[in-house]
Amino acid sequence: MKLYQMVVKDIIRRKRRVLFAIIGVIIGTMTVVGIFTIARAGEARMYEQLEKYGPNLTVIPAISNVDVNLGGDLSLGTLSVGENCIPEEKLPEIRRITDNAIREALGIEDEGDIATIAPKLYVNTEVKGVSVMVVGVEPKEESKIKTWWRIREGEYLERADQALVGAVTAELLALNEGDTIALNGTDVTVAGILEETGSNEDYQVFVPLATLQGAFNKEGLISSMDIRALCNACPVIMIADSINNDIPGVRAIAVKQIASAEMDMMGRINRFMLALAGITLAVGLFGVGNTMMRSVNERTKDIGIMRAVGASRNQIMRAFLYEAIIIGVLGGIFGYVAGTLLAFGLGPLLFQISAISYVPQYLPLALGLAISVAVIATIYPAFRATRVKVADSFRSL
Amino acid sequence: MLEIKNVTKIYGEGETKVVALNNVSLRVDKGDFIAVMGPSGSGKSTLLNVIGGLDRLSNGEVTLEGKRIDNLDESAFVDIRRGKIAYVFQQYHLIPSLTALENVLLPLIFAETGGKAERALDILKRVGLEKRAKHKPSQLSGGEQQRVAIARALVNNPLLVLADEPTGNMDQETGGKIMHLFDQLNREGHSIIMVTHNPEIAKYAREIIVLRDGQVIDRINQRGGEQ
Numbered sequence: 001m002k003l004y005q006m007v008v009k010d011i012i013r014r015k016r017r018v019l020f021a022i023i024g025v026i027i028g029t030m031t032v033v034g035i036f037t038i039a040r041a042g043e044a045r046m047y048e049q050l051e052k053y054g055p056n057l058t059v060i061p062a063i064s065n066v067d068v069n070l071g072g073d074l075s076l077g078t079l080s081v082g083e084n085c086i087p088e089e090k091l092p093e094i095r096r097i098t099d100n101a102i103r104e105a106l107g108i109e110d111e112g113d114i115a116t117i118a119p120k121l122y123v124n125t126e127v128k129g130v131s132v133m134v135v136g137v138e139p140k141e142e143s144k145i146k147t148w149w150r151i152r153e154g155e156y157l158e159r160a161d162q163a164l165v166g167a168v169t170a171e172l173l174a175l176n177e178g179d180t181i182a183l184n185g186t187d188v189t190v191a192g193i194l195e196e197t198g199s200n201e202d203y204q205v206f207v208p209l210a211t212l213q214g215a216f217n218k219e220g221l222i223s224s225m226d227i228r229a230l231c232n233a234c235p236v237i238m239i240a241d242s243i244n245n246d247i248p249g250v251r252a253i254a255v256k257q258i259a260s261a262e263m264d265m266m267g268r269i270n271r272f273m274l275a276l277a278g279i280t281l282a283v284g285l286f287g288v289g290n291t292m293m294r295s296v297n298e299r300t301k302d303i304g305i306m307r308a309v310g311a312s313r314n315q316i317m318r319a320f321l322y323e324a325i326i327i328g329v330l331g332g333i334f335g336y337v338a339g340t341l342l343a344f345g346l347g348p349l350l351f352q353i354s355a356i357s358y359v360p361q362y363l364p365l366a367l368g369l370a371i372s373v374a375v376i377a378t379i380y381p382a383f384r385a386t387r388v389k390v391a392d393s394f395r396s397l
Numbered sequence: 398m399l400e401i402k403n404v405t406k407i408y409g410e411g412e413t414k415v416v417a418l419n420n421v422s423l424r425v426d427k428g429d430f431i432a433v434m435g436p437s438g439s440g441k442s443t444l445l446n447v448i449g450g451l452d453r454l455s456n457g458e459v460t461l462e463g464k465r466i467d468n469l470d471e472s473a474f475v476d477i478r479r480g481k482i483a484y485v486f487q488q489y490h491l492i493p494s495l496t497a498l499e500n501v502l503l504p505l506i507f508a509e510t511g512g513k514a515e516r517a518l519d520i521l522k523r524v525g526l527e528k529r530a531k532h533k534p535s536q537l538s539g540g541e542q543q544r545v546a547i548a549r550a551l552v553n554n555p556l557l558v559l560a561d562e563p564t565g566n567m568d569q570e571t572g573g574k575i576m577h578l579f580d581q582l583n584r585e586g587h588s589i590i591m592v593t594h595n596p597e598i599a600k601y602a603r604e605i606i607v608l609r610d611g612q613v614i615d616r617i618n619q620r621g622g623e624q
């Protein structure tokens with residue numbers, strides 16, 4: 001038999017007392033794991049929404065007043081289409097500014113294009129006698145930004161003489177795959193029909209940019225461009241500022257600014273919850289410390305006996321620390337399970353997050369936290385235990 | 398083996414000063430079985446405390462195998478308790494949550510020589526309690542508990558066993574059995590110093606030292622012991 005085996009036996013025999021200490025650890029760990037799990041799910045949802053917003057930046061002419069829709073639910077106000085256009089030759093310069101800023105921010109050496117820049121031309125025209133917003137896009141770039149697009153019927157834009165039709169317009173105009181529509185005299189074939197997105201896109205018709213420019217004699221002109229940096233950490237606000245400063249006649253808007261307010265709120269709630277978790281941990285710490293202190297006091301005589309039969313101070317300390325580690329391990333495991341269950345229970349109530357998932361990497365975190373709490377709480381009582389002298393516990397020898 | 402030279406122990410100061418031991422000298426050789434007798438307050442328990450390292454001396458020195466042990470600090474005394482000096486108490490002082498066997502194993506665990514259950518079981522057999530190995534102290538009689546305590550004291554093969562009124566809590570018959578065990582252990586070569594106020598019990602020893610007012614007033618040699 002080894003010292004730790006004796007400690008284990010002792011713990012099994014003093015189940016109830018040890019259980020109190022474990023519960024103290026569980027409550028603290030549970031709170032932290034629960035909060036972390038909920039916060040993680042909340043953040044994931046937030047990023048998911050950011051993805052839906054599509055671009056990180058939108059560049060529009062300096063004066064504008066027609067509805068511009070960025071996809072999702074996000075409207076950027078109005079933008080005037082017509083004479084107020086951006087010359088296409090500004091695109092390379094905007095790309096240069098954007099890519100340089102990202103390279104600098106992330107320390108990328110690569111010379112190739114980094115950001116996705118999707119130029120657009122908006123033209124209001126009549127199709128089959130109905131006024132429709134036709135959008136000229138670069139098919140490849142557009143698909144990278146409109147990650148939420150799903151094609152209900154047919155396929156995505158492949159050739160110059162094709163059109164992709166929004167769900168509502170397709171229904172209104174009774175358009176099907178293969179139908180031909182005329183845009184100011186230029187015929188295009190319907191290549192595919194989009195699934196409903198719940199946004200303005202449902203009312204729009206998308207054709208390749210060059211086709212639309214040609215049909216309406218707007219060669220070299222675009223109405224706006226969406227820029228998508230490759231990361232969530234990209235310095236979009238900085239990019240927007242440098243575009244605004246360096247390129248006259250355009251206005252760059254960082255979309256993330258809108259989302260960041262929400263992110264901020266989330267961060268604040270997280271910090272509050274973490275403070276709460278810290279307090280719970282501290283309470284757990286005192287709980288374990290108190291139980292341990294009582295255990296030392298109750299076992300003063302036993303400790304004296306152990307000293308009398310050859311235990312060193314070190315061994316007494318170790319015996320209590322083993323006990324603390326066992327309490328920490330059990331508290332950590334159950335705290336993790338309880339915290340995950342707490343997140344599943346509270347997440348939907350607090351943040352309307354239904355997609356909570358358990359996070360395996362929080363198990364080592366929970367264990368580390370629980371063991372630390374138990375060990376820290378035990379250090380002083382264990383130290384007191386090492387000061388017990390043989391003579392103190394039975395003066396009579 | 399053990400030498401006590403001019404040991405003085407004074408408790409308190411000034412008016413409340415009590416001289417518990419007054420210039421006591423004593424030699425204990427291997428195989429000795431000494432009973433320390435005397436009325437309450439004669440200093441017999443203090444003598445045992447001083448030898449066992451539980452009390453500091455005011456003056457004098459205690460040497461074990463030629464090395465001073467009276468000036469060792471707590472942690473250095475740990476080595477003395479691991480195999481040189483063992484205690485047997487009047488109150489048995491077993492750990493209630495451990496079985497008899499585990500209580501006997503305890504010194505082996507702390508000595509970190511590898512807690513061999515066989516060794517502990519052998520000693521329990523020696524004191525006639527192998528069938529009680531799995532019992533908790535609360536399930537044992539007083540005499541049985543003291544046997545477990547004696548087994549625990551012997552398990553590390555100490556040079557010297559210190560026993561403080563080992564039969565003080567027992568009726569005469571049980572006490573006699575315990576003393577018989579001590580006598581046998583002494584014949585097997587264990588050195589024992591025992592404190593008692595009971596002359597019947599002291600008869601089992603080979604030598605009786607009588608203390609009064611902190612001084613040795615008589616030494617009775619009864620070589621061969623009782624019976």
